[in-house]
Structure formats: C-alpha cells, structure tokens
Amino acid sequence: MKIQFIKSFALSTMALATTILFSSSCANAQKKNANQSSISQKAPKYIFYFIGDGMSSPQINMAEKAVTEEGFLDIFNSLTANKYNLQPGKLNVRQFTAAGMANTNARNRYITCSAAAATALATGNKTDINRVSMNGEATAPFKTVAEMARDNGMKVGIISSVSVDHATPACFYAHVADRNSYSQIDSFLLESNYDFFGGGFVRWDVKNHIGLDAYKKAIKDKGYKFVNSKAAFQALKPSDGKVIATIERNSTIGSNPDDSALPYNIDLGLQKTENDQIVLAEFVEKAIEMLYNDKKGFFIMTEGGKIDWADHANDAVSNVYETIALDRAIGVALEFYKKHPDETLIVLTGDHECGGLTLGFAGTGYESAFKFMKNQKISYYSFSDSVKVYSKQKQSFDFVLDKVQNYFGLGNKEIGLGLSDFEQKRLKTAYELAFERNLNNMSFQELKLYYGTYEPVTVTVTHILDNKAGVDWASFSHTALPVPVFAIGVGAEVFNGYYDNTDIPKRIMQLAQFK
Secondary structure (H helix, E strand, O other), X not given: OHHHHHHHHXXXXXXXXXXHHHHHHHHHHHHHHHHHOOOOOOOOOEEEEEEEOOOOHHHHHHHXXXXXXXXXXXXXXXXXXXXXXXXXXXXXXXHOOEEEEEEOOOOOOOOOOHHHHHHHHHHOOOOOOOOEOEOOOOOOEOOOHHHHHXXXXXXXXXXXXXXXXXXXXXXXXXXXXXXXXXXXXXXXXXXXXXXXXXXXXXXXOOOOOOOHHHHXXXXXXXXXXXXXXXXXXXXXXXXXXXXXEOOHHHHOOOOOHHHHOOOOHHHHHHOOOHHHOOOHXXXXXXXXXXXXXXXXXXXXXXXXXXXXXXXXXXXXXXXXXXXXHHHHHHHXXXXXXXXXXXXXXXXXXXOOEEOOOEOOEOOOEOOOOHHHHHHOOOOHHHHHHHHHHHHHOOOOHHHHHHXXXXXXXXXXXXXXXOOOHHHHHXXXXXXXXXXXXXXXXXXXXXXXXXXXXXXXXXXXXXXHHHHHHOOEOOOOOEEOOOEEEEEEEOOHHHHOEEEEOOHHHHHHHHHHOOO
C-alpha cells in the first residue's frame, strides 16, 4: 500500500508540474489577446458564474471519459430528469469558446481552503484560511461581485448542491471571520436581499440544534417564500418574489452536513419521494425563470459542491456523477445563452482541486478501463452507512464481500472485476479494523494514510474499483493544482490565459461595468 501511495503522489506531483509548465508557456501568447480585448463593449446583462468545488482538469477529463462508455449515461439519465439528458461523449463545457488556467493559493497557505478560494472568486481579493469575504486580519469586509450586481439593479441568485451557507456560496453574500459561524452567515443571507437561494438549505446552529423555527419565521418576515416540495417548486412564478427553495429532507437540521445538502446524484434512486429528487439543473432553470428581467438582467452563481466531498472521500464514480450534474446545469445556461447571445456571459471554474486525482495508476500502467465505473450503484456515503449497520450486526467478512459485489461489482469475475489475493487482503484488513477494532499494529499515521477520516471498508472498496478503472488518488485533502477557467458569451475572450483566481471576478466586474 505504501509503495502504491508514494507512486500515486509522484504521479500527481508530475501532473502538477506539467500543468504549470504548459500553462506558463501558453501565458505569454494568450495574455496579449486577453489584454487587448475591449472592456468598453456593451456589458453583459445576464451573468452565470459556475463553480465546481474541488474541480480541476482531472475531474472534468474523468467525467468526459466516463460518458463515452456504453451504458454509463443510460444509468445516469435513469436517475435524473430526462429532459436534461446528455449525449454520449458530449459534455456541455466543450461548447465554451475561451479557456484559461488560474492559481488557487490562499494568502497564508499554498494549499487553499474553500472559504479563502471562494473569497478570491467572489471578491477578487486574497485572504486567509476560513475567512468568508473578509481580509486576512478579519477586520474589514470585501464587497462581492454578487453584491455589486444587486447594487446595480440586477436580480441575484445563489445556488448550491450543498448547504447555501457552506463556504463557497456564503462568500458571495456574507462577511465573517470563520466559515463555521453558520448562524452569522445565515443572518447575512436574510439581509442580502438577494432574490433566489436554491439547492441545499442552511445549517443553522447545528451544534446546539436550536433556532431553526425562529429562522424559518425570519425567512417569512424578510419577505422570502420558502418551498421544499417538488410541486411547490415547480409552481413558483416571478410574481412570488424572493424565494428560498430546497428539498423536503432538508426541512429539519441534523449534525451531518449531508442533512442540509442535495443527495449525491448516484443516490437519487434511494430517495423515498420526488420532493428529494430536485437536481441542480432544475434549480438553475427555475432561477432563470424567476429572475429574468429584460431591463436590468441577473447574476446567478451556481456551485457543484459535492464534487469536492466525493474527492475528499476518494470516490471517483460519485465524483463523475456530481461533475456531470454540474455540466447539465451549465447546459441549461447555454440554452439561455443561445437565445440571448449578445447579452449573456457564462464563466466556469473550480475553487481548487481536491484529492490529487490522477488519471493513471501504477498497477494498470498505460491502460484505462472506465467501463468498470458503471458497476458502482451507490455513493461512498450511503455504503458507509450500510457498513456501520453491518458492523453493529456483527456480519461476517463473506457477507460484506457479497454486498461489495452487489453495490460495486468487485468480486465478479465475469465482468472483469475479480479480486486478487492482494485486494482481498486489503479488504480483510479494513474489515478487521472496522468490525473487530483490530488495529493490527497499525499506527495513527498509517490509518490516516490509508483511510483518511473515512470508514475503512468503504475507502478500500472505492480505491480498488478506481484503480481497476485506471485512476488513483494522492490525498484526502485539497491540492495546489491550478484550475481551468472556461467562458462563453460577451467578453469571454478576456478569460484566455494563465492568471490568478482573483482575476476572474475582477474581469467579470470590468465586463459588467460594476462600480
């Protein structure tokens, strides 16, 4: 395992170096074109800002390769709204006309966190870890591009697949010293006077489990309409005014972040009601309907937040589903763009890379087998919950292996996913750790190296399947890989080149002529 990890880390390091060298070589050639672009042109009236949390080039490339595999999209589309079906091998991001690359470091750390990264993307300023649109000393707020849009008369929408008070969406309306100050962030949300919040709900004071009823009352007092059913969501119309829209299961707050987020797309079939099956693309579509204003326009920020969560857990297949879900939401914006090509700007980027994802694995050499990905049926999150139940029931190792084969295909020789003695040994070690609390003389350092903070059997299963597909991970944390930037529409060419993440919102502000 140690050798495998070291090789994986080396591959990711090489990928980083290659990306930087390539980007640097392109920078000079592209910088001239970007700087020569006219900022005096007509400002875009409709601005879409998409952020893939934890998403860099490897995540996009992996999703793009997965959708070329026969049958993969059939499974994806069977779980989600048919009207947003994708065609094999056709990610919507391919339609963008401009492409760049951005650095992601925080002010006080080379590998950023989501709050510092989102502050850069929302305000054009570097800050310290955990700050939410404030300076590093936490003494002054930074004005956000969304606040500028609001102050210039535009309608504003904030959408996320995780809670709308999570670090990335929060950085577009809140100003607090600590990203975990949810009650403060949620107060900023209500005072923002933005027009649409959609996707996940809030994590209002989850530590003490108090104040939710009062917060729901405050939502109404501030003039927002709250909806959490599919029927009510679909019935929304512009005359309803300001809206906070989420799914039914998020109406109560639990201690787990997933309690206030949309379900993983791979788990949509596990949801008990259609009220919990509203996907990111539908929230974007509804936001457009609610915010469309032919006089002042709108600004909509949409985050694919669970890309990052799947990265942290090293679950490549769930990651693919989340990346595709964000791409489908982008497809909705592109359909709007095609109707308003001279008035629309769409920008897509990531806040940072996560997991050190490598499209290659030492054990498979130059070979890839993305076809194996379609055998995974549930996310690491759902399987982890099941494993905890199996552990309490004191189920046997053979019982767990049967479940692994059922949910991941591992062990099925007929489809090429037979388990080697080495792989079975890895699973047995994880089983003994999780079920028998047998540390097997394993140090804390080894535990962190092999499993991070995740359930050992689940991490081992996803690692084995990912490796068989020909992909690997170097970390359970963020990395310093630069992120791609894509754009289409009014002024899109200014996003060509290699630059800092703080330049992305600055260029949006310039194009929109925000003061």
